[in-house]
Amino acid sequence: MRHTISVLVENEFGVLSRVSGLFSGRGFNIESLCVAETMDPKVSRMTLVTSGNDQIVEQILKQLNKLVPVLKVIDFTGVDTVDRELVLVKVNADGEGKPEVLRLVDIFRARIVDVAPRCYTIEMTGGEGKVQAFLQMLRPLGIREIVRTGKIAIARGM
Amino acid sequence: MQMTGAEIFVKALADLGVDVVFGYPGGAILHVYDALFKNMKVRHMLCRHEQGAVHMADGYARASGRTGVCLVTSGPGATNTVTGLATAYMDSIPVVVFTGQVPTLLIGNDAFQEADIVGISRPCTKHNYLVKETKDLARIVKEAFYIASTGRPGPVLVDIPKDVLTGSARYDLPKEVSLRGYHPNYEGHPRQVESAIRMLLSRERPVVYAGGGVILSNSSAELAELSRVLSLPVTTTLMGMGAFPGSDPLSLGMLGMHGTYAANMAISNSDVILAVGARFDDRVTGKVSEFAPHAKIIHIDIDPTSIQKNVPVDIPIVGDLKDVLRKMIKLVKGKKEAAAYRGKTAAWRGQIASWAKTHPLTYKPSKGKIKPQYVVEQVYKLTKGKAIIATEVGQNQMWAAQFYTYEQPRTFLSSGGLGTMGYGLPAAIGAQVAMPGRLVVDIAGDGSIQMNIQELATAVQYRIPVKVVILNNGTLGMVRQWQELFFEGKYSQTCLPRIPDFVKLAEAYGAKGFRAEKTEQVPEVLRKGFAAEGPVLIDVTVDPGELVYPMVPAGASLTEMLLV
Ligand SMILES: Cc1cc2nc3c(=O)[nH]c(=O)nc-3n(C[C@H](O)[C@H](O)[C@H](O)COP(=O)(O)OP(=O)(O)OC[C@H]3O[C@@H](n4cnc5c(N)ncnc54)[C@H](O)[C@@H]3O)c2cc1C
Ligand SMILES: Cc1ncc(C[n+]2csc(CCOP(=O)(O)OP(=O)(O)O)c2C)c(N)n1
Numbered sequence A: 001m002r003h004t005i006s007v008l009v010e011n012e013f014g015v016l017s018r019v020s021g022l023f024s025g026r027g028f029n030i031e032s033l034c035v036a037e038t039m040d041p042k043v044s045r046m047t048l049v050t051s052g053n054d055q056i057v058e059q060i061l062k063q064l065n066k067l068v069p070v071l072k073v074i075d076f077t078g079v080d081t082v083d084r085e086l087v088l089v090k091v092n093a094d095g096e097g098k099p100e101v102l103r104l105v106d107i108f109r110a111r112i113v114d115v116a117p118r119c120y121t122i123e124m125t126g127g128e129g130k131v132q133a134f135l136q137m138l139r140p141l142g143i144r145e146i147v148r149t150g151k152i153a154i155a156r157g158m
Numbered sequence B: 001m002q003m004t005g006a007e008i009f010v011k012a013l014a015d016l017g018v019d020v021v022f023g024y025p026g027g028a029i030l031h032v033y034d035a036l037f038k039n040m041k042v043r044h045m046l047c048r049h050e051q052g053a054v055h056m057a058d059g060y061a062r063a064s065g066r067t068g069v070c071l072v073t074s075g076p077g078a079t080n081t082v083t084g085l086a087t088a089y090m091d092s093i094p095v096v097v098f099t100g101q102v103p104t105l106l107i108g109n110d111a112f113q114e115a116d117i118v119g120i121s122r123p124c125t126k127h128n129y130l131v132k133e134t135k136d137l138a139r140i141v142k143e144a145f146y147i148a149s150t151g152r153p154g155p156v157l158v159d160i161p162k163d164v165l166t167g168s169a170r171y172d173l174p175k176e177v178s179l180r181g182y183h184p185n186y187e188g189h190p191r192q193v194e195s196a197i198r199m200l201l202s203r204e205r206p207v208v209y210a211g212g213g214v215i216l217s218n219s220s221a222e223l224a225e226l227s228r229v230l231s232l233p234v235t236t237t238l239m240g241m242g243a244f245p246g247s248d249p250l251s252l253g254m255l256g257m258h259g260t261y262a263a264n265m266a267i268s269n270s271d272v273i274l275a276v277g278a279r280f281d282d283r284v285t286g287k288v289s290e291f292a293p294h295a296k297i298i299h300i301d302i303d304p305t306s307i308q309k310n311v312p313v314d315i316p317i318v319g320d321l322k323d324v325l326r327k328m329i330k331l332v333k334g335k336k337e338a339a340a341y342r343g344k345t346a347a348w349r350g351q352i353a354s355w356a357k358t359h360p361l362t363y364k365p366s367k368g369k370i371k372p373q374y375v376v377e378q379v380y381k382l383t384k385g386k387a388i389i390a391t392e393v394g395q396n397q398m399w400a401a402q403f404y405t406y407e408q409p410r411t412f413l414s415s416g417g418l419g420t421m422g423y424g425l426p427a428a429i430g431a432q433v434a435m436p437g438r439l440v441v442d443i444a445g446d447g448s449i450q451m452n453i454q455e456l457a458t459a460v461q462y463r464i465p466v467k468v469v470i471l472n473n474g475t476l477g478m479v480r481q482w483q484e485l486f487f488e489g490k491y492s493q494t495c496l497p498r499i500p501d502f503v504k505l506a507e508a509y510g511a512k513g514f515r516a517e518k519t520e521q522v523p524e525v526l527r528k529g530f531a532a533e534g535p536v537l538i539d540v541t542v543d544p545g546e547l548v549y550p551m552v553p554a555g556a557s558l559t560e561m562l563l564v
């Protein structure tokens, strides 16, 4: 099963490689990973998406907690969250495809951020389902490149 | 007052009570050596290889319970420590390794003798540091010792660039360590402890499975008390040898791949296992799906990652063993349930005793070739079980575990997790430095001993009277054993022609050399060797055909033992 895990870490030299090294060294999956500073500049937040059976995920959480610069580990499974991903996508926009691109941009509330003679660059944010759907709709029109940030998540309420 | 980084470093070591450092100098760390020259409190021992230096610090730690310290230069000095770090990491040994580094500004430039040792050692240290400023040095030194020795112990590496050593700052060693992300949990949850006792008392075929954690937490006395109050049979892992007195009637000896028949049968037929400071290693469980099929498992460990890692656990307790065992003793000691329990489990102990009786550890004695097991028995007899035994890796290690009876913790020093050949001699030296009054013996193989033989020079230089007994079978015996059993006897690359002449080699180093080639010579040669002053190497020619039994083939279940 897939899990979204939020890890608060000391914002210090080498902390990213400690976390990523843990995953590669122990053969854990890592599907995406986002890192940035929090309100407290001494603390960074990593949001990572991983998968595995219950026993593996239990090990992942315990092993993360064991790292000295890790302050807090939250598994968002079963927690009501808002999650988002930002995608930049370059898509063919010539001839018949062009109006279809514009229509999709409108429907998915995306934005065109760069225009070239035969292609548009589109910015889009959304939850996992929306991102998947958007990319699926664009695919027949000819996607040239996709850049995704990976998922970030925050608990609802409070 | 302003001091240089190097002075701060040495003063911090002295203030933290470090009495000895095992090391090897070089350019990047020279300023520390200069500061050490003027310091009277911290003794430095010059090893002959940085790997040896880490194993010495490790042996020092295992024998004494204090943190071992190692000091080396950048680049090759640092990379040479990696095997030592990995060895200590796998066995949870508190060691702090300080490495010199090129100046901060040159880091990343492929500078002379630069190696990214923080990157290289990350997966084989509990934690590591690159010191960036002189003002942080004292604090980091303090934190390194704190992390190495608390919670589940382990090695910590501190990388110190040259400019941090030459720069200056005020000496400010913090009184307390505060690390937001590091809080080992020492207190076992009282309700979990109660449930554990309830579960234990509700069953009839208990076994205690005791590991290195008993020794690391200094709770042998508590373990002995609990097991006596409830008459619990105890088996130990290789790392747990000495955690429970081997001669105690409740002791089953070692379990696992080369464990005793009684221990493996007891675990496999038990209905409840109390796992204390042991981590269900694959050398212990055999085929996991068939491990202890009838047993409920209670697992006490200070490291949550050890629990539920390899086998599902019924009652997990995270905490320091000393605390948890004390709580358990309190719940049962002097209670009538304890007496009733001893009665209820008597039949089970009878069953175990009969397994032990029908299949004791044994070998076929012979008049011709010297049996390695016999040599270990003679070492035991001669030392009355009072020596500190270090081992190399292979058959020698297994026979040292099986045929010497360990009564006390910290008397059996062996690389269990990594299985590092070449560990024994430097570890024995480190142990002897920590315990000057004790007899320290390295039970060695002819292959392993050559991996750190250069440390004989260290032993001679500092008059460290370790005794090495080589069980010389002319082969990489343990590998050959697998080839004999599982590769149709094709002995690919496992023959060691008798090179070098170990007696002459010992003499070349200025140590004393002895040799035994016939069974009847063994007691006398050992006696002479142990009585001789200074470091001694005793080369015993043993039967190359001898195999370690019992043996559970890799991947088989524990009950599928090959026996003598
Ligand atoms: C050739 C060879 C053959 C081997 N054959 C065998 C064999 O037949 N049988 C065998 O047993 N081993 C064997 N080994 C060793 C094996 O590989 C493992 O090293 C060993 O089984 C691990 O021992 P352990 O479970 O006691 O764990 P250790 O590595 O000693 O781990 C200690 C555990 O205690 C915990 N702990 C630490 N401090 C505390 C505390 N204060 N409170 C609570 N818990 C704490 C730690 O978190 C850890 O989980 C062999 C090794 C070699 C090289
Ligand atoms: C550094 C290292 N290399 C290789 C091995 C694999 N290995 C395990 S036991 C062994 C043979 C050891 O030979 P020896 O020291 O003579 O001991 P014996 O088994 O003959 O008693 C080898 C090569 C190892 N454990 N460590």
Ligand SMILES: [Mg+2]
Binding pocket: B445, B446, B447, B471, B472, B473, B474, B475, B476, B477
């Ligand atoms: Mg050999």
